[in-house]
Amino acid sequence: MSEAASLTWLARHEFRLGWRDWVSLVTAGGRTRARNAIIGLIAFAAFMHVFAYWTVANYADASLSFDTAALVGITGTLVLSWSLLLSQAMESVTRAFYSRSDLDLILTSPASARKVFAVRMGRIAAAAVVIAVLLAAPFVNVLTMLGGSRWLAAYGVVAAMGAVATAAALALTIGLFRVVGAKRTRLIAQVVAAIIGAAFVIGLQIAAIFSAGSISRFAALQSDWMLTHVPNTASAFWWPARAVLGDFVALAGVVAFGFGILCVSIALFCRRFGEHAVAAAGVSSATVRQPRWSPGFRRRSPSRTLRQKEWTLLLRDAWLISQTLMQILYLLPPALLLWVTFRDGHGSFVVLIPVVVMAAGQLAGGLAWLSISGEDAPELVATAPITAHRVLWAKVEAVIGMIALIFAPIVAVLMLDTVSAGIVCGLGILAAAAAATVIQLCFRVQARRSQFRRRQTSSRLATFAEAFSSIAWAATTALAAGGTWAALGPAAAAFAILGGVWLVSPSRA
């Protein structure tokens, strides 16, 4: 048994808390949910292994003779994955700063606060490493099974990437604290995290559109320009890629660098972590005075009053905008491709339609949750003299109105080229948005808007149904735009998903 308040004792305490957080996130506290979560995780792991086989099986026999194209491809994939890890680590670091649950206890206890915060930072790093390893595992396992044990080196690279991501997240977040202060850091860090997660993918796609007229992010990585402007293959820049391919000297260097930089960051920042956590805990919401657009109360029907409230609340919440409308960032490459294609008169925009419809479905799902489940004053609305049906309908109108406003410009540009394609795309957007809204209606719960991030864990069934429904409507719209009756197939699947959702929905019980 370790001595109280020693590093190992604190580490055990932190890891126990972390483990319980994770279990409660996955199981939501229910025994049945725990069993379902385990079955779901096994099924997901099996699916990911099949997916990994499909994507990386051809590369399993890659030799150790490093050519530039292979190194560029692997490095690009690593940077892409690392940007996502950094985004996730920034979220974790920000959450740790602003969670004051045990701050008073820690700071008033005789234990060394530096030690406690060092362990807490270690826990964040461990979580990032575990997530990275788990996500990479299907791909590494498939490569190892088909190409031999040398691919196991990739695990080391992935773990080092998790460590570097945490170190960078700590530096970035503490830098933000120093530059913009505790009041603004939370929002800015979360927005920056979301942008980092999306920016690299979007940047590659935009580069690919300009260089190869393709939306594939790998087109830019394999372009002639890229291959002639990268460092030569002997450069240390390629060590992570070489390590993935089984170069154990490079692996040792990468792992030493990754964990070394993490240890240095923890040693540097553990005192500041405490200072900033105290500052964050002392932050009360800033007073925001709201300018009036109209001198007096306006005459509105209850439905319009509700719709207006939904839009106002969303537009005033920068964090929610960053969380929900971030998906619109993913529309930038399709919109750019649409513009490039439209300018060149290629007419190949049909490939964009499913991307747009899919984005509309996903965005509508998030907005519908906020509007239908994320009601901060449910009792006020429930005791108002309007029928529950009218309230729900007004909220649905708010969601569909927002979707129509966001996607109308894309549909309009499509219609300028081909009217029928624009109409089909518009209908597909409406269908995907309406289906996602119906799913949220079926699985509606009572929650606060601030719980938005947890919506996907409150009902995984709703999350999967929403995703598959959006995919089905995207396929339907793409096939319909292509003028084939095959569109009826995915449309039937989309309706079947809705039917299934209705059958199992808790709101029907």
Next chain:
Amino acid sequence: MKQNRPIALALRGVSKRFDRLAVDALDLTIYGGEFYALVGPNGAGKTTTLRMVVGLLRPDAGSICIGGIDALADSVAAKQMTAWLSDEPMIYEKLTPYEYLEFVAGLWRIEPPAAEARARELIGWLGLEPHAHERCEGFSKGMRQKVALAGALVHDPKLIILDEPLTGLDAGTARQVKNVLRERVRAGGTVIMTTHILEVAERMADRIGVIAGGRLIAEGTLEDLRRQTGKTATSLEDTFLALVAEQVAAA
């Protein structure tokens, strides 16, 4: 005298069961212009009763009439004349008090000029003027409760139902809330309030209902309740404890 007043709220045989029977065939009559306090131990069924009255829960049996309207058959008409305020103020963080009141007035279909005049009056009464155009996100619990109370009163309800409205409020805010409620009763409104603070019930209520085990075990003025226990010159706290102890013994 009270028989001359119209009935503001009538519950007849109202029952509600969750895992156990929470409200058991409850009969309750409250008259217009009355301040009625509902007291009882934790889990007695006070909040469940009031939540059924405002339409947040549907009773398993019985009838609820608000101002002569069958609240179960025509809930919209009944809600038009009712306001509900819980102990946990539920307001929108990103709206200002002024906008919140405009939102509530819109839901209750109040004419904008009348609603605005009423909103300004309430904002003044509750001392919210300096914060009327600030978002509620930085407000303390007391400020939030004041905003929620203003929201409950902005549509000029005939029946105001409050569940522990003074919980967690400082003395100054609690006094402001009590003054606004007294003013409301003077103007002819009816107030029903649950509270654990028996001094508040003793000093503010015209009649007090004691509920335990989902049943109304005693009702009347403080004098009526004292008579029922057979002990005069005792505080409401002593009377209440004696009544509840009798009920527990009987059960």
